[in-house]
Amino acid sequence: MSTLLPVGITMGDAAGIGPEIIVKACAQGLSAPTIVYGDVATLRRAANTLGARLEIVEIDDVSHVTGTPARIEVIARSAPLPADLPLGHISAAAGQAAYDYLCAAIDDAQAGHIRAIVTAPLNKHSMHLAGIDQPGHTEILAERSQTTDFAMMLANDELRVLLVTIHMALADVPRAITLPAELRAIRLADRACRQMGIAQPRIAVAGLNPHAGEDGKFGREDLDVIAPAIEQARAEGLQVSGPWPGDTIFMRARRGEFDIVVAQYHDQGLIPVKYLGVDQGVNVTVGLPFIRTSVDHGTAFDIAGKGIADHSSLVAAFDLALAMTP
Missing domain, CATH: 3.40.718.10 (Isopropylmalate Dehydrogenase)
Structure with a gap:
């Protein structure tokens, strides 16, 4: 995959800290063009909470990514989330959307449209409410990409x-x-x-x-x-x-x-690995036909929307994804 292709970040569960850490990472500045698979309104709400001066726009296709600084470009491949979606609580709508974001990113990675996938956390209970019987990211990635030999690696x-x-x-x-x-x-x-x-x-x-x-x-x-x-x-x-x-x-x-x-x-x-701290930990799915890295923590419902979530693991996952791609 070409280094000119963008990295795809999936927003994860909208009721958790995924939107917040994505906004923080983008506000800090990432070292390669990025596309977020998620919900525009949710990301704007997170940016407003944080006081982040970012332009957040929806685009139709990965080929339209500009990589403009201080701008989050979003592909929405799921139904818009409710404006009053409660943070910190399981939700079938959030679970379905998180699954849809991931599937869209997998399909684009398979097609060679993005350089790698970096995932924010999803919540399996929310997915189960939506009727999706999967234990986590790893199994969805393997099933969707028809990968039989795969493994989870944690690194710091x-x-x-x-x-x-x-x-x-x-x-x-x-x-x-x-x-x-x-x-x-x-x-x-x-x-x-x-x-x-x-x-x-x-x-x-x-x-x-x-x-x-x-x-x-x-x-x-x-x-x-x-x-x-x-x-x-x-x-x-x-x-x-x-x-x-x-x-x-x-x-x-x-x-x-x-x-x-x-x-x-x-x-x-x-x-x-987690005893050493999750701030710099990265989860990698090995064996896929594309690179996928992730944060080494969950949705953290207890602090969602409070503006205190640490985005270090997301940045570490992004940097490792770049290091592992040509």
């Missing part, structure tokens, strides 16, 4: 973590730890690092069980599934090690021993 200045399993009950995780799943995650971790400019990624794989199973004493998954997958990945030429105990692997990665950690399940991987 100190850690990169990619997940083998994502949104599932903890009780279901052991059954999902299979040789193909491990190999897919290891390969995607290598791919993600290379997209980020790391020529020879050092990949560390976390064990599933305490002490990485301790030779089968605390479960067989590490010995029977994860270790063989690591050996096969090594045979393919990847620089990968493990399985390492989950209670020390992230500390070692922070010290610089590894470029990325492959974690087995959602909280094992995301707690260490």
Whole structure:
């Protein structure tokens, strides 16, 4: 994709902090032309609340993006939202609109009309009210783009973590730890690092069980599934090690021993990253036919409309999207 193409930002759930952080980021100034998939009136309301002097206009097509400073150009691919949409509350209208914005951005990315997608947070409860049965961004992106091999990666200045399993009950995780799943995650971790400019990624794989199973004493998954997958990945030429105990692997990665950690399940991987702070954290969906990055936080309904939301994660996601595209 050409660097001349704009980056697409999806507004997310209008009742959350997405509109506010987009306005703040645009007012600060972004380093590439941008198009927002969202609702013009909602963004204007956020700008008025913040006292941001921005021109917010609707355009018909991505090809009409001008990249003019102090201007937010918006593509509306959903029904206009109610003017009195209450902030900080779940809403079927907001959930449907957030889904529509994302689908429109995916379609434009697939068609090569935008350089990358950067997403503001959506709310799964609002989507469910609208009849959309999806657990989050990652699954929608994969389904809409017909991607089968994908993974969630969280990154900040100190850690990169990619997940083998994502949104599932903890009780279901052991059954999902299979040789193909491990190999897919290891390969995607290598791919993600290379997209980020790391020529020879050092990949560390976390064990599933305490002490990485301790030779089968605390479960067989590490010995029977994860270790063989690591050996096969090594045979393919990847620089990968493990399985390492989950209670020390992230500390070692922070010290610089590894470029990325492959974690087995959602909280094992995301707690260490988010403990370091969500301000600079970025969520990346690896394996898609386009680049997608996102903020590392939710809709924050408790502070929506108060003008205090931090837009740092959105800016970090935008900058990483630029770094990962040609």
